[in-house]
Amino acid sequence: MKDDQLTPGRRLVLRAAAALGAAAAAGCTATGGQDAPGPTAPSGAPAAGPPARRALKPSAYRLQPMAGYGPPRSARVLPRVRKAPILRVDGHDRSMVLTFDDGPDPRYTRPILRTLRRYDVRAMFFVCGEMAADNPDLLREMADDGHLIGNHTWSHPLLPKLKRSTMREQMERTCDVIEDVTGEPPAWFRAPYGAWNRNAFQLGAALGMEPLAWTVDTLDWTEPGARAIVRRVRAGAGPGVVVLSHDAGGDRSGSVDALRTYLPELLESGYRVTVPGRYAT
Numbered sequence: 001m002k003d004d005q006l007t008p009g010r011r012l013v014l015r016a017a018a019a020l021g022a023a024a025a026a027g028c029t030a031t032g033g034q035d036a037p038g039p040t041a042p043s044g045a046p047a048a049g050p051p052a053r054r055a056l057k058p059s060a061y062r063l064q065p066m067a068g069y070g071p072p073r074s075a076r077v078l079p080r081v082r083k084a085p086i087l088r089v090d091g092h093d094r095s096m097v098l099t100f101d102d103g104p105d106p107r108y109t110r111p112i113l114r115t116l117r118r119y120d121v122r123a124m125f126f127v128c129g130e131m132a133a134d135n136p137d138l139l140r141e142m143a144d145d146g147h148l149i150g151n152h153t154w155s156h157p158l159l160p161k162l163k164r165s166t167m168r169e170q171m172e173r174t175c176d177v178i179e180d181v182t183g184e185p186p187a188w189f190r191a192p193y194g195a196w197n198r199n200a201f202q203l204g205a206a207l208g209m210e211p212l213a214w215t216v217d218t219l220d221w222t223e224p225g226a227r228a229i230v231r232r233v234r235a236g237a238g239p240g241v242v243v244l245s246h247d248a249g250g251d252r253s254g255s256v257d258a259l260r261t262y263l264p265e266l267l268e269s270g271y272r273v274t275v276p277g278r279y280a281t
């Protein structure tokens with residue numbers, strides 16, 4: 001990852017983010033609201049994921065001067081700031097979305113990619129920046145296979161406990177490593193543990209990302225075994241359902257094995273396993 005340089009596209013987004021932050025701060029003052037309303041769990045789902053990993057190392061690259069770069073690669077339309085994450089996708093054609101969080105981890109991500117390739121389906125990977133930086137080849141493989149790579153922060157912290165600047169760095173650095181490796185910035189963001197607050201929604205939108213939670217939690221992070229994971233996917237399957245699984249953060253062999261069973265079942269039942277398009281505001 002290049003820490004000494006800011007890509008032109010990112011700078012454009014940052015400028016928009018600064019403007020948005022100022023507007024949001026003004027709005028907050030006007031309404032007298034609290035800055036951080038605290039974490040919310042989508043659809044009553046328990047907080048998911050492994051404990052936070054090592055702390056984010058300080059980085060000096062944000063201190064680089066903004067002048068001296070060429071014009072931005074493309075002007076990006078920023079999504080609106082939501083008050084809640086998206087829990088499901090448009091399922092009128094019986095589409096379902098499979099998501100894998102916390103990776104990439106070669107032990108589990110690689111066989112998951114193989115299974116997805118075998119059935120020629122696309123999925124979403126919400127990667128942590130520090131894992132992505134350690135495994136750029138897996139990130140490239142995901143992108144080459146047409147999977148969507150989302151931002152799951154740098155080191156998986158509980159966002160509502162962070163001050164805004166730290167949260168921003170967690171999200172921004174992860175955007176940068178994804179863009180540096182794949183050439184595309186992420187369009188989706190997912191808060192670790194499903195713990196969102198207003199700063200997370202504001203910063204995500206300012207960085208060009210929509211917030212996606214999930215409809216069905218396989219609870220695979222509790223390592224219940226493949227059969228239990230398959231049962232939960234079967235029970236929760238439905239049009240527009242977003243399934244949460246993990247490809248890192250613990251022993252994920254159950255998640256790997258379960259996919260080999262439930263993916264062909266879903267396809268045989270007439271589901272289209274796919275990825276969402278960008279949500280226009």
Ligand SMILES: [Zn+2]
Pocket residue numbers: 048049050101102152156191192193
């Ligand atoms: Zn996670």
